[in-house]
Amino acid sequence: MAKTPSQLMAKACFDPQGSVTLWQNMAAASGDNQPPAERAELRVLTVGLFSLILTYVSYYLV
Structure with missing residues (x-):
């Protein structure tokens, strides 16, 4: 099964709560071209989430 970028980030120990802010910032930066x-x-x-x-x-705990 294909993994979403956020699933891969979580497995790489990137806090998913930080992912929300990251994706929101990327959306804001791309404006209408999202x-x-x-x-x-x-x-x-x-x-x-x-x-x-x-x-x-x-x-993270392993």
Whole structure:
């Protein structure tokens, strides 16, 4: 199954809560030219943040 950028970031021990700010900043920087993938990634983060935090913690604590 394909992994989203945020899932990969969580496995790399990047705090998913920081991911929200990162993707929001990238969206703001791209203005009206925001690629659909960025919009989709923000939706994934808002819906699946708890799951990403569990992934982050499971890899971070190993």
